[in-house]
Amino acid sequence: xxxxxxxxxxxxxxxxxxxxxxxxxxxxxxxxxxxxxxxxxxxxxxxxxxxxxxxxxxxxxxxxxxxxxxxxxxxxxxxxxxxxxxxxxxxxxxxxxxxxxxxxxxxxxxxxxxxxxxxxxxxxxxxxxxxxxxxxxxxx
Numbered sequence: 659x660x661x662x663x664x665x666x667x668x669x670x671x672x673x674x675x676x677x678x679x680x681x682x683x684x685x686x687x688x689x690x691x692x693x694x695x696x697x698x699x700x701x702x703x704x705x706x707x708x709x710x711x712x713x714x715x716x717x718x719x720x721x722x723x724x725x726x727x728x729x730x731x732x733x734x735x736x737x738x739x740x741x742x743x744x745x746x747x748x749x750x751x752x753x754x755x756x757x758x759x760x761x762x763x764x765x766x767x768x769x770x771x772x773x774x775x776x777x778x779x780x781x782x783x784x785x786x787x788x789x790x791x792x793x794x795x796x797x798x
Contacts, residue, residue: 671745672725679741680731695743695755695794707775711751718745719772719780735781736770742780743772743795752796753779758788 682691707715722742726733733741739755746753754773759766769788771781778785 672722672741673729675741675744676722676726676729676733676737679737679744680733682740683734683737691740692794695740696796707751707777712774712777712779714749715742715746715751715753715772715774715777715779718742718749722780734770739770739772739781746772746774747796754793754795756785756790757792757794758785758790760788 682694719742722738722745726738726741736755743753743755751774756771756773758769758771760769767788769781769784771785772779
């Protein structure tokens, strides 16, 4: 019973945060979103974070992935990364959204993933295939 209550309380936070992140990606001009997160800068090395913060961030990321899969709208990697950054910021955990590109088969594709310190907590499944281009968010 307690587990179900925790799940629904978590979903009550995650669903509106995903909606806000979707609006920040698809409605609000990106320059405004970037400014809100501190602007985009060249990728840099991140400081190490405590294991407790990383564990909390991974928990948030897993919940975000589960809920995002059931949303009635498309939740891209950037929407999920922004939602994750917002949820971690609320918990006092600094995070960085990293943007990368990949040239494959004559085309260009982009990906965004979320870092806490130097640890990828969201979107890391395919991140190694992408060349980091810029960071946005906390530089802690």
